[in-house]
Amino acid sequence: MMDEIELLREFRAGLPGPRPESREAARAALMGRFEGEVAPARPPGRRPRRRLLPAAAVLTGLALVVGLPILLLGGKAAVEPAAAQVLRKTALVARSQPAEPQPGPGQYAYTRSRTGYITTVVGLTAAQNGPGGTGHEPAPAWSVLVPREREIWIAPDGSGRIREVAGRPRFLSKAQRAAWVAAGSPGLPRVGRASDETFTAHQLRYFRSESLPTDPKELRKLIEARQIPGIGGPPGEAETFELIGEMLRETDLRPALRAAIYEVAAELPGIELLGPVRDPAGREGTGVAFTDRRRGTRHELIFDPADSALLGEREVVVGHWDKALQVPAGTVVGFASYLESRVLDSTATPSRHKPPATEGQG
């Protein structure tokens, strides 16, 4: 005979654990709060690993909080031959490039870009009570797209500097703006606010590119098994595409490794060819993309066909969460254009480049 506790333990026993997409959405909502903390300066020690996707992930998280059902996509996508062909060609171009000058001791790989990603602004008004520090719903939050002029200097030891100047935040939709006004227009990231941080050794290099294989098959195996330190994440092809983006972004890779990464992308099921497109700065390039139905976005990577460089990227809403947030399909929720990359002798802003104005604002 069972006692009441044993009996209770049988009650609703054997339920499956949380769905991975629920966990991921909850995590993304939380990470949105990290971003939205709008700390006076981003504290050092935080690895400034950058991806476009947290942007959309934040939205997914919000969508979850407002109770939007998450769409699951069944079936396995095939490799698109046209996309594969273009990526293989890009790999060939990459392989034929002369090795770019690598920064020596005391030098820095410098990249200047114009980016925009979503910042979630949290109205920190919710008082909490009780011993658990709780008792209230989370404070309201708004997601705005904040364009930024970004410069990064990375030394061979992974130390360096990041400077960003914020442009004018844009609401993702009229509905979000209206909700923000209705809540008394809480503070948004300030236009022209510069953040400037220096980083000590290892902080700006989150993976060691020199130890990676340039054989595409081996590289693919490592990426798919998530066995490269610093290049980890949940399984799945959408995540693999993100990792590919991370490896190409603001990193000075050997041409052979860059080529191998393109080869890996060519083999990725679900990759789409966009063909000739313009990057967010208006430059012509060749685009490939991956649509993450669960997130409801398409992430585009745009290359320069002449030298295989990553020109820019963009993340666009393809639907699904637009109903709850009233963000229409086609809305750009993240972008980057890589405008300049060179080797510098110091972390000073190069002279021929004027400090960025907050251009492109409405």
Next chain:
Amino acid sequence: MEDPIPDSAALAASLTSPAEFAPVFDRHYDAVHTYLQRRVGPDAADELAAQTFLVAFEGRARYDRSRPDARPWLFGIATNLLLHHRRQVVRQLRAYARTGVDPVLDAFEGVEDRLDAAGLGRDLAAALAGLPAAEVEVLLLYAWADLSYPEIATALGVPVGTVRSRLWRARGRIRELLPGRRASADAPPIREGEDR
């Protein structure tokens, strides 16, 4: 895969570096979600589990750093959030008692009702629906979340003696409310004056 940094240290670090909060989520999300799911079903659990960590993040400055494990604290937050859903919880239990179909189990395919054969599930659902909220929370944190008495005390912000007496009362009521089904009375003895 044990992370050497205790929750208390991660929470302290997250005050200046918010991303340090992430390991706390990674360690405890599944347990919190699993518990909430059992209480309110998968959809509401998605929402409440996400909220639990958002509330925890915003309230992290008040975390008692003498406690390395944040689990009781997180379950306390989840419990507070559940109180807002108390009506839904009770409605689901009553529906189960009335119809014999548990709306929570029904949300899953291929999960069988282990208590159904004996009809015990319906009785138990009716019993749970009839318990005072304070007792149900203690009872289920104990039986489902596997928290110890001191951990439940931390989670709910009540003295350990209160936990013990609430649990004792809840068990007694469950026994009373299961007609004709005598469960063995092997609960720990209660001493006088513990319900402070």
